Amino acid sequence: MAIEAALVAAGARPALPGEFTERATLNGKLDLVRAEAIGAVIDARTRASHRAAMHALSGLLTQRYLTLRSDAIGIEALIAYDIDFPDEDHGPIARERVGELAMALAEQIHSLVATQPAAILARDGAVVVLAGPPNAGKSSLLNAMVGEARMIVSDEPGTTRDAVEVLLDLDPWPVRLVDTAGLRTSTGPVERLGIEVSERYLKAADAIVACAETEEALLEIERRIGELSTAPIVRVLTKSDLHPGARGQDLAAHHVSAVSGDGLTGLQSHIAEIVAARAGQPADLPPLVVSARQRSALEFAERELSLFRTAWSEGTLPAPVAAMHLRAAIGALDELIGAIDVDEVFSRVFATFCVGK
Ligand SMILES: Nc1nc2c(ncn2[C@@H]2O[C@H](COP(=O)(O)OP(=O)(O)OP(=O)(O)O)[C@@H](O)[C@H]2O)c(=O)[nH]1
Ligand SMILES: [Mg+2]
Numbered sequence: 001m002a003i004e005a006a007l008v009a010a011g012a013r014p015a016l017p018g019e020f021t022e023r024a025t026l027n028g029k030l031d032l033v034r035a036e037a038i039g040a041v042i043d044a045r046t047r048a049s050h051r052a053a054m055h056a057l058s059g060l061l062t063q064r065y066l067t068l069r070s071d072a073i074g075i076e077a078l079i080a081y082d083i084d085f086p087d088e089d090h091g092p093i094a095r096e097r098v099g100e101l102a103m104a105l106a107e108q109i110h111s112l113v114a115t116q117p118a119a120i121l122a123r124d125g126a127v128v129v130l131a132g133p134p135n136a137g138k139s140s141l142l143n144a145m146v147g148e149a150r151m152i153v154s155d156e157p158g159t160t161r162d163a164v165e166v167l168l169d170l171d172p173w174p175v176r177l178v179d180t181a182g183l184r185t186s187t188g189p190v191e192r193l194g195i196e197v198s199e200r201y202l203k204a205a206d207a208i209v210a211c212a213e214t215e216e217a218l219l220e221i222e223r224r225i226g227e228l229s230t231a232p233i234v235r236v237l238t239k240s241d242l243h244p245g246a247r248g249q250d251l252a253a254h255h256v257s258a259v260s261g262d263g264l265t266g267l268q269s270h271i272a273e274i275v276a277a278r279a280g281q282p283a284d285l286p287p288l289v290v291s292a293r294q295r296s297a298l299e300f301a302e303r304e305l306s307l308f309r310t311a312w313s314e315g316t317l318p319a320p321v322a323a324m325h326l327r328a329a330i331g332a333l334d335e336l337i338g339a340i341d342v343d344e345v346f347s348r349v350f351a352t353f354c355v356g357k
Contacts, residue, residue, distance in 0.1 A: 032338025033062045036291050045167070046174040048122035052288035061287050062337060064112070068301075069333040071105050076326055079312075079319060099313045102326075106305045111286045113298050118279060119288040125167055125174035126275040129201045132211035132221050134158050134182030137238035140258035141211060142166060142179045145268065151179050158182060161194040163201050170272040172282050178205075183224055205231045207274045209267070211238050215251055232274050236267060297336040304329035 004014070030038075033056055040053035055061060078098055130138040134157030143149050146166050152159055160181050168175045178201050181194030202208060208225055210233050212218035218235055225233060235253035237243070241260045254270065256263035282288075289295050308325035311317040 031062050033065060033294065034059055036293070040290050046122060046125065046169050047171055048173050048282065049290065051282060052119065052122055052290050055287050064287060065333060065337050068105065068108055069330060069337065072326065072330045072333060075101050075105065076323065076330065079323055095312065099309060102305055102309045102312065106302055106309065109298050109302045109305065112289050113295060113302060115286055115288045116295060118285055119290045121173055121279055122288060125176040126206040126279070127178060127204055128175045128207045128209060128271055129178045129180060129205040130209045130211055131180055131183060131198065131202060131225055133217055134184055136182065136211040136213055137258055138182065138211050139179050141238060141256060142177055144258040144261060144264055145177060158191050161190055163197045170268060173272070173275045173279055175271060175275060183221060199228055202228045205229055206278060207232050207234065207271060209234045209236055209271065211236045213238050215247065218251060218253060234267065234270055234274065294336055297332045301329040301332040304332065
């Protein structure tokens with residue numbers, strides 16, 4: 001602090017939030033997409049978000065945007081003839097060809113816009129609900145999976161009353177593990193409320209871990225879950241340390257102990273597989289667009305391209321007017337990358353950074 005005060009007295013001033021990154025960008029060392037990626041890398045709480053941010057930081061996302069932009073400029077060059085010679089019937093390039101290229105470009109842009117659900121999944125995790133009868137060992141299982149005593153555990157049935165979510169950073173997608181009140185015909189009003197919350201979570205679940213100590217109880221709970229949800233179910237027979245003998249061999253259930261840790265790894269891999277089967281493998285998806293600024297620029301470009309395509313293919317507007325939509329799409333792509341004078345965009349982006357980055 002004393003050194004800082006001396007420096008300030010000598011005429012220095014503390015860096016503004018994001019100022020170092022902003023200066024690097026303004027001096028051409030970083031493009032805007034990579035600059036934003038620095039913030040995203042710092043903010044990433046999951047491996048999936050971190051991976052997406054690192055991809056952007058590497059410059060590959062910028063490359064992708066640059067390709068889109070140069071494709072759009074390529075189309076603009078093709079229609080120049082129609083604009084310059086509006087009275088000619090046929091330009092050197094067929095109108096349909098321009099329409100096809102604009103369509104292909106719009107699809108490319110859309111595939112990036114459409115990564116929003118995957119970007120949300122990477123940040124927040126898939127909802128995976130632990131469900132089962134009271135005392136099945138659900139809270140103990142959650143504690144064992146996250147490696148800390150998050151939930152109160154007791155041998156009194158009906159211990160958990162409220163649903164509690166914990167982020168579990170599985171690969172390739174994180175999971176929001178939800179512990180719920182044990183499902184049974186309620187004994188009291190508070191527990192009944194807890195069970196209603198469990199039922200709501202089950203309806204919204206991406207996957208359900210059905211937990212029970214015996215196979216009869218497991219089948220019964222599965223039947224009850226089936227009335228509320230169509231999400232895939234992972235079967236778990238709990239407390240395997242207390243049941244050394246063969247139990248539920250036909251059920252293809254995971255035999256898990258929260259005490260010994262038995263079966264936990266296999267269960268987690270199975271959950272991760274189910275989520276990946278629904279959401280896809282990151283390597284098969286386009287790069288995730290994690291920045292809201294980038295997504296809205298892409299959406300704008302997509303809308304303008306669609307207006308261009310309609311005007312162009314239906315010939316409802318003169319070519320120069322249709323071309324204005326294409327120009328607007330290119331403008332949005334320019335702004336996305338930071339290729340033009342974007343002082344205002346810059347300051348908006350960097351103001352969200354913490355001091356000194
Ligand atoms: N030996 C052994 N005991 C366990 C295991 N898992 C849970 N228990 C015990 O079983 C009892 C119930 O565990 P909880 O985790 O509270 O069960 P729950 O399903 O969350 O119960 P409710 O919240 O009431 O629905 C506690 O006494 C735990 O110590 C296990 O893997 N092995
Ligand atoms: Mg519990």
